[in-house]
Structures are given as C-alpha cells and as structure tokens.
Amino acid sequence: MSEKQDVTFTVNGDKRTIRVEPRRSLADALREDCGLTGTHLGCEHGVCGACTVLVDDQPVRSCLMFAVQADGARVRTVEGLAAGGKLHPLQQAFWDHHGLQCGFCTPGFLMLAAGILERDPNIAEPELREALSANLCRCTGYQNILKSVLAAAFEMRR
Amino acid sequence: MKPVSFRYFAPRSVDEAIDLLAEHGEEGKILAGGQSLVPAMNFRLARPASLIDINRIDALDYVREDGGQLRIGALARHARFETPVARGVLAAFLPRVARHIGHLPIRCRGTFCGSIAHADPASEWCLVATTLNAELAIMSRRGRRNVRPNEYFAGALTTTLQPDELLAEIRLGLLDDSWRTGFAEFSRRAGDYALAMAAAVLRLEDGRIVDARLGVGGAADRPSRIAAAEALLTGSDGGPDIVREAGNIAAEAIEPLEDIHASTVYRRDLVRAMVRRALNQALTR
Known part of the structure; x- marks a missing residue:
C-alpha cells in the first residue's frame, strides 16, 4: 500500500481536508471520505457518467480522476445544487x-x-x-x- | 474496479517530470487527462507502480502559433479545440474533428498529446497527426528528438516512445487559404469509438488539386496515408469519378481490423464511404 496523502479542496463551498491513498478516486473520496453519497458510481470506467461532478466548473467523470489530483480544486456535487431549501x-x-x-x-x-x-x-x-x-x-x-x-x-x- | 496501489508524483516542471521518468520509466506512467489510462487501471489491465501526473506543469498547457506551426503542449485538452484556437484553415479544421472525440466531460480532461501517446487506432488526433505529417517533440533526460508519425506509430496502442520519454509537444504545419479540409467518421453511437474515419487535406489552384493528403483511421491498427489515392487526386479536378476511385483505392489499401464491432469487409465499405465524404466536404467548401 502506498502512503496516504492529505488533500485539501473545496466541496460545495466548504473547505475540506481528507487523507487518502493516491489510488482513491475522486468519486470514492466524495462518497467515503466526505460522506457525500449523492454522487453515484455506475460503471467506474468512464462510460456511464453517473459520477459526473464539476471540478473548477468543468464537468468531469469523477471515477477517472484521483482525489489527489483535486488538491486545491473547487468541486461541486449534486448536494450543492439546491440553495436554502429551494431546488435548483x-x-x-x-x-x-x-x-x-x-x-x-x-x-x-x-x-x-x-x-x-x-x-x-x-x-x-x-x-x-x-x-x-x-x-x-x-x-x-x-x-x-x-x-x-x-x-x-x-x-x-x- | 479499483486500481492497484501506486506511488504518486506531481512534478511542477518539465525537468522534474523527465527526471522522474528516468527514475521510474519502466515501472511508471505519465498521467495527463487520464481518460484512457485510468479506465485501464480501474480494470487492472494497466498496473503502473508509479504515476507521474503532469497536470500541475503549467508550462505544458498551451496552444500557440509559432514559425508557421501550431504548437500544442502536452496539457492542451480536447475541449480547447472545440472552437477555433486561432485564425486560418487549420484552426477551422480542428473543431470539426474535436466534436467527434468522446463526450464533453471526456474532452474537458483528455489531452491532444495524450491521445497521440496512447495511440488508440480509433483516435481522431492520431489520424490528424498522420495526415498532416505532424512533428512530435519528445523529451527525456537523454535529450530531445523530433519524430514523424510514420516512424512513431507501431501498431494498436504501440509507439516508438521509450519508457523514459515524454511526448512534450505536437507541431502541425499551418495551412494557407489555398488548402481545403474534410473529415468524416462513422461510429455506431454518438461519442463512441470510430469504426472508420477519413481526413482529406487538399491544396487547390485554379480548380485543380495540386497537393493532396488523405489519411484513414479507425479501420486498421494505426492511421495511414493513402499514397496511391493522393497520387490519383493530385493534378485532377477532384470530379465525382476521381472521388469515387479514391474511395475504392483507400478501401483496398488498408489492412482492416476484424473484431466484434465490424468485419473486414464492412470496414472496407466504411473506409470507401468515409474517404468519399471527407473528399466531398473538402471539395465543396
């Protein structure tokens, strides 16, 4: 197992620091380490798009990005869409x-x-x-x- | 569907990256857009012990015109080519190709140079590089070298790039206003891998073709120029008979892949059709 690394990023406006192995996908990091299970995993190889999130405003497949690559990035997930109890x-x-x-x-x-x-x-x-x-x-x-x-x-x- | 453990490096400079490659090359892999490498890792088809992530090397993130060439850095992503990156015939041609590459989220991550390094037979950029005889700028601690596509692509997912080398830049020669371009691709679903595609780049003078570059991709293990069809086109008026015959020549010239997606006969038929479409597109613009 390779060493865990700190990753600090902004998720839906909240700054978070998590500690993950480099092989941890961004999708798994959001679900397992941030507790944001709104991001779904379908195929885990970039075909289905269920795990799509916005990274620095770009739509990306979060199963094809490692969490360590998102260090310093601004990530938005489905949990961040609704604001103040009002649906987006x-x-x-x-x-x-x-x-x-x-x-x-x-x-x-x-x-x-x-x-x-x-x-x-x-x-x-x-x-x-x-x-x-x-x-x-x-x-x-x-x-x-x-x-x-x-x-x-x-x-x-x- | 989880990759095996690996060591992760995120160099900030090209020098640092090629030092890491020299150290880990045999066991390591460059990570750029990751849209092909990461699926292969998730399936554990690829098990690099070290990943050298070049996404934080700002110096590789550029597309610029320089000395009659369009220079494309290793971090230029597909989405950048969806709208013209500059003025001129070449810059207008690339968006027509880019829209066939995967889907928007893939184009937002995947890179031009990464496609060339991966050398998938269905890669649009590999076909473009071959048709335009791109210059591929390769760096390692041993030095720099430039190669042309015919001495680079060695088969499906196989190139002459060495484990310690970084494909740092692709250079495409700019095309002046006398050039016309066409591109056609067939895949079963939008964004899917191409079963066949063709690129036509023609120079016209007084209604006659004076220079012709015709490339075919997706149908064989690597993209190729169709020299016999280029010879037929050159000096002709590009009339319907010539276009039809160029398609026939291309269909016979290639050694098609046969897989669950298409038989060799079907691929030859597709090549014939794609070549004609690409030529007609170039000739009617």
Missing part, C-alpha cells in the same frame, strides 16, 4: 418534466447539465442533445431529460 432550476425542471424514474443517473445528469449550461446558457436543442449523450439513463429514454434541461435553461435565462 434544473432539479425543479427534472421534477416537473419527469426527467427521472429510478433516479440513479440523475445526479450525474444534473451536474452534466449544470456544466453544459454554464458553458453555454443559450445552447440550442441539437447541441444539447449531443452534449447530453455523454451520460446513460436506462429508464427515461432521454426525451424527458432533454425536455427538463431545455426548460431549466429557459428558466435560468429569465
């Missing part, structure tokens, strides 16, 4: 437009969508469809996820 427009839109069924992929889709809309608040439907193809959902058939993100984008622009 994306969360509200997923609720309103049935953007989820079982909910397993939802945190990943929410963070992916948050990353997409921060990059381009006016993203057109064809580009959004393409961008959302990054993540897998086995329930909804994607149509309602697309609808939800479009509705949230509209709401967030108002």
Whole structure:
C-alpha cells in the first residue's frame, strides 16, 4: 500500500481536508471520505457518467480522476445544487418534466447539465442533445431529460 | 474496479517530470487527462507502480502559433479545440474533428498529446497527426528528438516512445487559404469509438488539386496515408469519378481490423464511404 496523502479542496463551498491513498478516486473520496453519497458510481470506467461532478466548473467523470489530483480544486456535487431549501432550476425542471424514474443517473445528469449550461446558457436543442449523450439513463429514454434541461435553461435565462 | 496501489508524483516542471521518468520509466506512467489510462487501471489491465501526473506543469498547457506551426503542449485538452484556437484553415479544421472525440466531460480532461501517446487506432488526433505529417517533440533526460508519425506509430496502442520519454509537444504545419479540409467518421453511437474515419487535406489552384493528403483511421491498427489515392487526386479536378476511385483505392489499401464491432469487409465499405465524404466536404467548401 502506498502512503496516504492529505488533500485539501473545496466541496460545495466548504473547505475540506481528507487523507487518502493516491489510488482513491475522486468519486470514492466524495462518497467515503466526505460522506457525500449523492454522487453515484455506475460503471467506474468512464462510460456511464453517473459520477459526473464539476471540478473548477468543468464537468468531469469523477471515477477517472484521483482525489489527489483535486488538491486545491473547487468541486461541486449534486448536494450543492439546491440553495436554502429551494431546488435548483434544473432539479425543479427534472421534477416537473419527469426527467427521472429510478433516479440513479440523475445526479450525474444534473451536474452534466449544470456544466453544459454554464458553458453555454443559450445552447440550442441539437447541441444539447449531443452534449447530453455523454451520460446513460436506462429508464427515461432521454426525451424527458432533454425536455427538463431545455426548460431549466429557459428558466435560468429569465 | 479499483486500481492497484501506486506511488504518486506531481512534478511542477518539465525537468522534474523527465527526471522522474528516468527514475521510474519502466515501472511508471505519465498521467495527463487520464481518460484512457485510468479506465485501464480501474480494470487492472494497466498496473503502473508509479504515476507521474503532469497536470500541475503549467508550462505544458498551451496552444500557440509559432514559425508557421501550431504548437500544442502536452496539457492542451480536447475541449480547447472545440472552437477555433486561432485564425486560418487549420484552426477551422480542428473543431470539426474535436466534436467527434468522446463526450464533453471526456474532452474537458483528455489531452491532444495524450491521445497521440496512447495511440488508440480509433483516435481522431492520431489520424490528424498522420495526415498532416505532424512533428512530435519528445523529451527525456537523454535529450530531445523530433519524430514523424510514420516512424512513431507501431501498431494498436504501440509507439516508438521509450519508457523514459515524454511526448512534450505536437507541431502541425499551418495551412494557407489555398488548402481545403474534410473529415468524416462513422461510429455506431454518438461519442463512441470510430469504426472508420477519413481526413482529406487538399491544396487547390485554379480548380485543380495540386497537393493532396488523405489519411484513414479507425479501420486498421494505426492511421495511414493513402499514397496511391493522393497520387490519383493530385493534378485532377477532384470530379465525382476521381472521388469515387479514391474511395475504392483507400478501401483496398488498408489492412482492416476484424473484431466484434465490424468485419473486414464492412470496414472496407466504411473506409470507401468515409474517404468519399471527407473528399466531398473538402471539395465543396
């Protein structure tokens, strides 16, 4: 076993220091060391996107990043979306437009969508469809996820 | 789905990184974007004893024009090429290729040079580097060397890069306004690995092709230029018969991979179609 290292980063605005082995993925660090189990792990090899979080505002697969690489970074997870007991427009839109069924992929889709809309608040439907193809959902058939993100984008622009 | 234990190094300078490589090269691995290496580690197909993470070497994070070349540092990520990185034909060509690479979160991490170092047969950048005869700048404690793709790609996931060497920079020659470009790729799902792709880079003078570079990727163990098709195109007007024949030549020239995704016959058909599409794209712009 290789030596544990201190990692200090900001998660949803809170500064945290954890002590992890270098092989600890960012996803596992968030779940096991920070107690933030909203980030889900599906495939653990970068295909499904369930573990998507924002690192320094970029959407990334947290199963493909080691926690030690996030030292000094600003990480945002699904737990940071709602503010003051009020759902984020994306969360509200997923609720309103049935953007989820079982909910397993939802945190990943929410963070992916948050990353997409921060990059381009006016993203057109064809580009959004393409961008959302990054993540897998086995329930909804994607149509309602697309609808939800479009509705949230509209709401967030108002 | 957890990697084996490894020692982790995060050098801050290129010198420090190549010193670490000299020390750990056989047992070590460079970590850049990690979008291919980390899945392989999670599956324990790759078990490096040491990882040398170059993500904190700011000096490697650049894309710039210099001396008639576009110089791409080892930390330039795919997403950077989604919009033109500069003015000119080459900078406009790269976004059309970049959008085929994986998905947005992968493009936000993965790097241009990392793709070249990994040498996946389905890599778009490996095809671009081959078609444009890129210069690959390699560094180690033994010194620096520059190589061309034909002396670099040695097969699927195999290159002539030595364990103590860092692929530090890729240089692409800039293209003036007389050049036209085209790119076509086929994969079964958006963002999936290419089953075949083609890149066409043509120089036109008075409606005739005076220089032609045609590359095919995804279909064989490494990207390749199709010299016989380039010869046919050069001096021609690029009419429909020429384009059709160039596709036929490319389809016959390659030695296609056969796997669960596609048979050799199907891959040849795809190559034929992709070459024609890339050429038509270049000729109609």
